[in-house]
Amino acid sequence: MTTPAPQVWPTLRAVDALALIRFLVDAFGFREVAVFTDGDVVLHAQLAGPTGGGVMLGSARPSDGDRWPLRPGTFGAYVVCDDPDALWARALAAGATGLDEPAESGHGRECRFQDPEGNHWSFGTYRGEPVPTD
Secondary structure, three states, rough: OOOOOOOOOEEEEOOOHHHHHHHHHHHOOOOOEEEEEEEEEEEEEEEEEEEEEEEEEEEOHHHHOOOOOOOOOOOOEEEEEOOOOHHHHHHHHOOEEEEEEEEEEEEEEEEEOOOOOOOEEEEOOOOOOOOOOO
16 A cells, blocks of 8 residues: 555535445445544545545534534535446436536536535546646
């Protein structure tokens, strides 16, 4: 095992973080890396993305004691995937709400979903523009 290089970690909160973790694994192919709980409360979870990167999440807690008071259902992300059509079928079967079926866009093939918490997820083949080297 190696520690990943520094990178951006999108984070989100959930009303039912344990259920959201299970959903993200089943619907979108994320992998559980670490899940720290106190009973049903997820203090911190790290999920690896299917083609790299990942997200961190935890249970929403009362704002008076939460150092990261994000509202559940307000997250949005674009995730690179190799086969949006296969992901579309998998995600719908796992309970995702389909927003945009797989289609060609100006940047490859993509599709969009909403998870049970209300977060928006876009998946597509666009891997970004090349980064210039200095």
